Amino acid sequence: KEDIETIENSMVAMDALKPAIEANRTVLSWLEAQRGACEEHVRALKLRAGFLSLPDEILSVILAHASLDESKPGFDEIEDSVKAATMLSHVCSRFRNIILATPSHWNRISSLMDMEAINTCLLRCGSSGMDVQMWASCLEGDDYLFWRRIYKEAHIWHRFTFQVMHDWHANILQNWATAIRDDQIEASLLSELCVRYPPSVLRV
Numbered sequence: 001k002e003d004i005e006t007i008e009n010s011m012v013a014m015d016a017l018k019p020a021i022e023a024n025r026t027v028l029s030w031l032e033a034q035r036g037a038c039e040e041h042v043r044a045l046k047l048r049a050g051f052l053s054l055p056d057e058i059l060s061v062i063l064a065h066a067s068l069d070e071s072k073p074g075f076d077e078i079e080d081s082v083k084a085a086t087m088l089s090h091v092c093s094r095f096r097n098i099i100l101a102t103p104s105h106w107n108r109i110s111s112l113m114d115m116e117a118i119n120t121c122l123l124r125c126g127s128s129g130m131d132v133q134m135w136a137s138c139l140e141g142d143d144y145l146f147w148r149r150i151y152k153e154a155h156i157w158h159r160f161t162f163q164v165m166h167d168w169h170a171n172i173l174q175n176w177a178t179a180i181r182d183d184q185i186e187a188s189l190l191s192e193l194c195v196r197y198p199p200s201v202l203r204v
Helices: 002-052 056-067 075-088 093-100 115-124 145-156 169-182
Strands: 108-110 130-135 157-163 192-196
Touching: 002 056, 056 075, 056 093, 075 093, 075 108, 075 115, 108 115, 115 145, 130 145, 145 157
Parallel strands: 108 130, 130 157, 157 192
Antiparallel strands: none
């Protein structure tokens, strides 16, 4: 009888310990997650400290490679490049100072970008010249918002690409040419003017 009571008491104690064991496991899991986060933070700080020990000239090149992909000068790539430069400029004050002082991060814009990003690039590109890429679709209807913003900065255009997507965009191209004449565009730095047509438009 004494053994039976001991067994029953032991089982009651075991049942009572189960919530405590589960609570300990939860706490241990949380502590392990916190430790992992701390280790990741320390690695990031060490990496940043390593970067910050570099002279500005080398750090500038690294940041340029991290945000720029000039081998893919498409519309999406230009927008992604500006977003990457903006994100890098938020890492620390030194990154920000270097990126803001490097015109190559800001000297490309496209009509797919929002107006805030376009204004930022025009403000920061300096006098190095601007690579402008414009879809014909941004001139559809009466909303010439992109064109009205960039034609005022024609004096810093370096390259200008006009992308045609449909055969009926030829009319838009003609209207654009008229707008250039009427606005009396003066683009003294312009070295390349490119009009791109997809194969479907060029088929006879």
